[in-house]
Every structure is written in structure tokens, then in C-alpha cells.
Amino acid sequence: MTHNDAKRAPTDDQEAREKIAALLRRPWYVVAISGTVVLVSIVLLVLMGKFVAGLVIALVPAALIFAVCLGQAISFSPAAVARLKSAAEQTGGRFTLWKAGPGPYTGVPFEHGIGHDRFGVLDYVEQGLPVEVGHLLTTVDTHGKGLMPNAKRTAFAAIQLPERMAHMVLDFGRLSRFLGVRMAPEAWHRSQLVDVGGGRRFRLFVADGEEQLARAFFTPELVHLLQQIGRRYDVEIKDRYLYLFSTRSLGSGSDRRWQQQRTLIEGLARSVADSPVWDLLRRRSKRRSPARDALRRDDKRVVIIIVSVAVGAFVVLSAIAIYLWDQGLLKV
Structure with a gap:
């Protein structure tokens, strides 16, 4: 190892430590922010006693983000x-x-x-x-x-x-x-x-x-x-x-x-x-080696399934929203 390598190694190691520390902390920041949005939205919905479209729109994605990032923070700690x-x-x-x-x-x-x-x-x-x-x-x-x-x-x-x-x-x-x-x-x-x-x-x-x-x-x-x-x-x-x-x-x-x-x-x-x-x-191997071809993807089928599920979810959520609106439980 040269003198320059010896001087550079600790720096590189320190940079790696700092990079990983920041990487592992980042999900916790998002957990804190999204968790706050979820908590505030739930409290406001309870206090109002009715479903408010704006709060529900904020609550659902915030809850999903909270769950994903909390899982990452725990799984890669x-x-x-x-x-x-x-x-x-x-x-x-x-x-x-x-x-x-x-x-x-x-x-x-x-x-x-x-x-x-x-x-x-x-x-x-x-x-x-x-x-x-x-x-x-x-x-x-x-x-x-x-x-x-x-x-x-x-x-x-x-x-x-x-x-x-x-x-x-x-x-x-x-x-x-x-x-x-x-x-x-x-x-x-x-x-x-x-x-x-x-x-x-x-x-x-x-x-x-x-x-x-x-x-x-x-x-x-x-x-x-x-x-x-x-x-x-x-x-x-x-x-x-x-x-x-x-x-x-x-x-x-x-x-x-x-x-x-x-x-x-x-x-x-x-x-x-x-x-x-x-x-x-x-x-x-003397005759032929295993095929180098990768597996073939069926992207068309994947797209059809995803679009079908998305359309189905949209129809169900729309039906729920219409029912809540008719019952006077949903406000904009």
C-alpha cells in the first residue's frame, strides 16, 4: 500500500459510513412526516364527524407512504x-x-x-x-x-x-x-x-x-x-x-x-x-453449454392485468364515494 493509499483509505471508509448512515436515516424522516399527516388527518376526520374528500385524499397516500417507509426502515436498519x-x-x-x-x-x-x-x-x-x-x-x-x-x-x-x-x-x-x-x-x-x-x-x-x-x-x-x-x-x-x-x-x-x-x-x-x-x-459442455438466452417476459399480459385491477379499483372506490355522498357522509 502506498502512502497516498494509506491516507485515502480512512477517508473512503468514513465517507462510506456517512453515506450509509444517511441512507438508513432517510426512511425515518419520511415516516415522521407521513405519520404526522396520517395522525392529523384522522384527528380532523374524527372531530368533524364526517368524511371530507380533501382529508381522505391526503390520508390514503400518506398511510401508504408511511407503511412502505416504515417497513424499509425496520428491514434495513x-x-x-x-x-x-x-x-x-x-x-x-x-x-x-x-x-x-x-x-x-x-x-x-x-x-x-x-x-x-x-x-x-x-x-x-x-x-x-x-x-x-x-x-x-x-x-x-x-x-x-x-x-x-x-x-x-x-x-x-x-x-x-x-x-x-x-x-x-x-x-x-x-x-x-x-x-x-x-x-x-x-x-x-x-x-x-x-x-x-x-x-x-x-x-x-x-x-x-x-x-x-x-x-x-x-x-x-x-x-x-x-x-x-x-x-x-x-x-x-x-x-x-x-x-x-x-x-x-x-x-x-x-x-x-x-x-x-x-x-x-x-x-x-x-x-x-x-x-x-x-x-x-x-x-x-464439450458439445454445447447452457443457453445464454434470458427468460422471455410477457409484458402484454402484465399490462392487461394491472390495467384491469386499476379499473376495478376505480369502479369500487367510485361506488363507495357515490354511496357516501348520497348518505350525506362525504363532503368536499
Whole structure:
């Protein structure tokens, strides 16, 4: 390390600490403001004894913003980052406060948005396979100083695979849920669904032409394990990595929860490392490697579903508003 590097390292570390501290504080600011709007709106509605359109219009979006930001503030807290840092010694791994860019990862969350960085990252080896656990920060707009957070946070674990695999997604809807309700339909073309014996909710999408590879990889043992993992994570396989994605940090919650997450990753890494599919891929690589084609999206179907739901919600809300107006309970 040169003299300049030695002088620059503490500064860079301090900048990373300040950046992450500001990042983790921002949702709390929005929680305080939106929570105040919700509280004031409710108090005024109670005092007036009637529904006032203006207050209701302010209350509903404020309540949604409050719920979203409160969930982010709790799920990506300083305590969650600190837990991953303390786990570095336990796992014999390395903790990094800030990693600029998406790194080698190409999973769907790493490709959406206009910028990607990782923070609170733990790297270690499990069952002979490199594992990275951390938090992905995806910039979704160019307004860096607005009141609302301009970046989406996604918790992830990435397990490096022995060989390159075709693109596969197990979409359990964990990244598109709000208050336990799935808010967006599956984006993948339904013709790519492959049945590997996991049941109706085990919806595996596989790149065209790789159905046989998927059935070889998803053994009954692995399917059973992924059914448990699907209670908390969406799963994606692409190139040399298997990803787990969630809207809640792996390090959040209690120590018991963290140990449960580590146990899941350990079991998954063991099952993956022992899979017979790697011998199949090594033999097949002499003839051809897995398809590099990504899964095909069915955006038309997604748009139709979203528009239908939006129209239905508008009709229901309009009917409620008309009824309240007729009853004299709604004022402008």
C-alpha cells in the first residue's frame, strides 16, 4: 500500500459510513412526516364527524407512504448491517461496508434501474462455494435530494455455482408484496413454466430448451428445501450464480432469525454443491453449454392485468364515494 493509499483509505471508509448512515436515516424522516399527516388527518376526520374528500385524499397516500417507509426502515436498519459485520468473524469471511456497482451479478434486480451499489456486504465460503450476503441499492430516478427515497433496497444472497447454468426463476412474489398482498403479477411468459414436482405454488420458469437441465438440477431434496426458502425469498439462477432476493435484510430481526437464515443458506449450498447436474454439464459442455438466452417476459399480459385491477379499483372506490355522498357522509 502506498502512502497516498494509506491516507485515502480512512477517508473512503468514513465517507462510506456517512453515506450509509444517511441512507438508513432517510426512511425515518419520511415516516415522521407521513405519520404526522396520517395522525392529523384522522384527528380532523374524527372531530368533524364526517368524511371530507380533501382529508381522505391526503390520508390514503400518506398511510401508504408511511407503511412502505416504515417497513424499509425496520428491514434495513443499522442493527441488520451490524449483525452481518459481526458474522464475518464467525464465518471466517470478510465484511465490506460499501461496494460500488453491481459486481459480477446479473440477476433481475441487478439489471433494473439506472444505478446499482451494494452495502453491508458479507463474503464467506459455505460448503466450498463462495457466498455473498448483503443489500442492493438500486437507483430508480435521478432526483438524488428529494424527500422520498430515490433508491430501492433489496436484500440478497448470491451463491457461486460450480458451472454456468441456464436462466431460471422461482417467482414466489416476495419482491412484489405489500402488507402480505402480491401487487404485481409474474412477468415471465407462461410457456416457460416447468413442473419439477413442487406443487401449484412452486412456479419455476426456465429458459427455452433447458427443461431437461432443470429437471436434473431440481431434485426432490432441493425442491423441498426451496419450498421452505420460498416463504421468505424469490430465487433466481443465472450464469454462475444462484440468488435469493427479499425485501427484508437477512440480518434483520432477532439472533434466532439470523441463525435460521444461515442454516437455510448452508443447506442450500450443500444441496447445490452435491448436485449431480454438474457432471452432466461438464460432459455436455464439450458439445454445447447452457443457453445464454434470458427468460422471455410477457409484458402484454402484465399490462392487461394491472390495467384491469386499476379499473376495478376505480369502479369500487367510485361506488363507495357515490354511496357516501348520497348518505350525506362525504363532503368536499
